[in-house]
Amino acid sequence: MDYRAFFTNALDGLRQEGRYRVFADIERVAGAFPRARYHDGERVRDVIVWCSNDYLGMGQNDKVRQAMHRSIDLCGTGAGGTRNIAGTNHSHVLLERELADLHGKEAALLFTSGYVSNWAALSTLAAKLPNCVVLSDAGNHASMIEGIRHSRADYRIFKHNSPEDLARCLREVEPGRAKLVAFESVYSMDGDIAPIAELCDVAEQYDAMTYLDEVHAVGLYGRHGAGIAERDGVMNRLTIIQGTLGKAFGVVGGYIASSAPVVDFVRSFASGFIFTTALPPMLAAGALASVRHLKESQREREAQQRHVRMLRERLDERGIPHLANPSHIVPVMVGDPVKCRTVANLLLDDFDIYIQPINYPTVPRGTERLRITPSPLHSRADIYRLVAALDEVWEQTGLARAPGVIRKQ
Ligand code: PMP
Numbered sequence: 001m002d003y004r005a006f007f008t009n010a011l012d013g014l015r016q017e018g019r020y021r022v023f024a025d026i027e028r029v030a031g032a033f034p035r036a037r038y039h040d041g042e043r044v045r046d047v048i049v050w051c052s053n054d055y056l057g058m059g060q061n062d063k064v065r066q067a068m069h070r071s072i073d074l075c076g077t078g079a080g081g082t083r084n085i086a087g088t089n090h091s092h093v094l095l096e097r098e099l100a101d102l103h104g105k106e107a108a109l110l111f112t113s114g115y116v117s118n119w120a121a122l123s124t125l126a127a128k129l130p131n132c133v134v135l136s137d138a139g140n141h142a143s144m145i146e147g148i149r150h151s152r153a154d155y156r157i158f159k160h161n162s163p164e165d166l167a168r169c170l171r172e173v174e175p176g177r178a179k180l181v182a183f184e185s186v187y188s189m190d191g192d193i194a195p196i197a198e199l200c201d202v203a204e205q206y207d208a209m210t211y212l213d214e215v216h217a218v219g220l221y222g223r224h225g226a227g228i229a230e231r232d233g234v235m236n237r238l239t240i241i242q243g244t245l246g247k248a249f250g251v252v253g254g255y256i257a258s259s260a261p262v263v264d265f266v267r268s269f270a271s272g273f274i275f276t277t278a279l280p281p282m283l284a285a286g287a288l289a290s291v292r293h294l295k296e297s298q299r300e301r302e303a304q305q306r307h308v309r310m311l312r313e314r315l316d317e318r319g320i321p322h323l324a325n326p327s328h329i330v331p332v333m334v335g336d337p338v339k340c341r342t343v344a345n346l347l348l349d350d351f352d353i354y355i356q357p358i359n360y361p362t363v364p365r366g367t368e369r370l371r372i373t374p375s376p377l378h379s380r381a382d383i384y385r386l387v388a389a390l391d392e393v394w395e396q397t398g399l400a401r402a403p404g405v406i407r408k409q
Helices: 003-016 062-075 083-087 090-102 114-128 142-151 163-171 196-205 260-269 281-296 299-318 337-351 380-397
Strands: 025-028 035-040 043-049 107-111 133-137 154-158 179-184 209-213 240-244 254-258 330-333 369-372
Touching: 043 380, 062 281, 090 107, 090 254, 090 281, 107 114, 107 260, 114 142, 114 179, 114 209, 114 240, 114 254, 114 260, 133 142, 133 163, 142 179, 154 163, 163 179, 163 196, 179 196, 196 209, 254 260, 299 330, 299 380, 337 369, 337 380
Parallel strands: 133 154, 133 179, 179 209, 209 240
Antiparallel strands: 025 035, 035 043, 107 254, 240 254, 330 369
16 A cells, blocks of 8 residues: 555645645744744744734743743653652642632542543543433534543534523433533634533433533633633532633643542543643643632733723724624634635735634634634734734725624524
C-alpha cells in the first residue's frame, strides 16, 4: 500500500471541502495582551487578537505568572509521575480543595485538560453505572460526545437547551435504569446559555444524575467566578460540575467537582486520570493563583461585560450582523466559508486584526462566522477600531447588513 498517498489524498479531500485547518502562528507577548506578534512566513507583524479564549487575560496576570515562576524555582518543571505514583504535588492538593470550595462541592479532581476531564469522567460513569442511559444535549462538545460513545452505554440526544425534549426522552427510559444528563452552560459557538434550573427540574423528576460542562463560564460568571450555576443559584442541584483551567483561568488543565464518592469513584476507575503523568506543579500553582484571584475580584468580569455591551452596540449601529445571546461571545455572522476567510484575511492584512474564521465542521454550513471575544484588556479605542475595520471590510466585500441582531430560530 502507498501509505503516503493515502495520507496526502485524505488531506487533499479536506482542502477541497474547505475544511483543511491552517494554524495562525502567533507569539503572545507577556504583559501585552491582547497584542501579539503574528508570524506570516518571513514576515512578523504586531496584531490585536480578538478571538482568544484567555477570556480575561489571566494568562498574562502578574500574580499567576509569579506563582508559576515561584513554583518552578521550588519544585522544578514536571510532576515526576502519575498522580498515584509520585506525581501528586502539594499544589494539586491545594488546587483541588480550592475548586471543590469554588463550586460548593465536597471534592474535585484535576485532569490534564478540559477535554480529558469530560472524556474520562463521562466514559467512566456511563460505562460503570448500572445499565446507564446518557441524555446528551444536541449541542454538546466533542469531548463529551467521545466520552459517551466510548462508554458504549445507550444514549439519547435531546433538543438543544430543551427541558421539554429532555423530559420526553426520560419518559421513554425503562424504569430502574441509571440516567445521566450531560449538558453545557455557555455554548461556545453561539454563546447561548442553558436553562440549568429547568433542566435540573426535569432530571430530578426522573431521578437522573446531572453533568454540567462550565468550560466557557468558569471565572466569568457568578459572584466568585464559579460559572452560570453559581450565577443562577443552582450549584447544589448539579451532581457534577466540570470546568477548564485553560480559558478564563489562563493556564491549562481540566477538572470535575462533585460529592466525595463520585470524585473518588472517577479517581479510582478512570483510565484517563490514572494512567497519565500529572500536570506540572507550576501549572497547578498558576491555576490556583488565578482561581483565587477571580474568586474575589469582580474587576475583570465587569470590564469584560462592559466591553461586550459596547461592541454589540457599535455593531448594531453599523448593521454588522451578529447573533443575539446573553454571554461574552459575539458571533459575527458571514454565512459562507470563502467569504469568511476573505473577511478574516482582509482584517489581518489591512488592519492588523486577528480573528480566526470559524467554518464547518465546527459550526453548521451556512453559519460560518467570526467568533469575537472581547476581554477586559481591549481598550475602548480597540473596539472602535475593530468595528470601523469590519465596516470597511463589509463594504469592500459587499456583505449584507442586518437591520438588527440575528435571533436564532
Ligand atoms: N468543553 C467545551 C464546551 C469546550 O469548548 C472545550 C474546548 N474548547 C472543552 C470542553 C475542552 O477544554 P480544554 O480546552 O481545557 O481541553
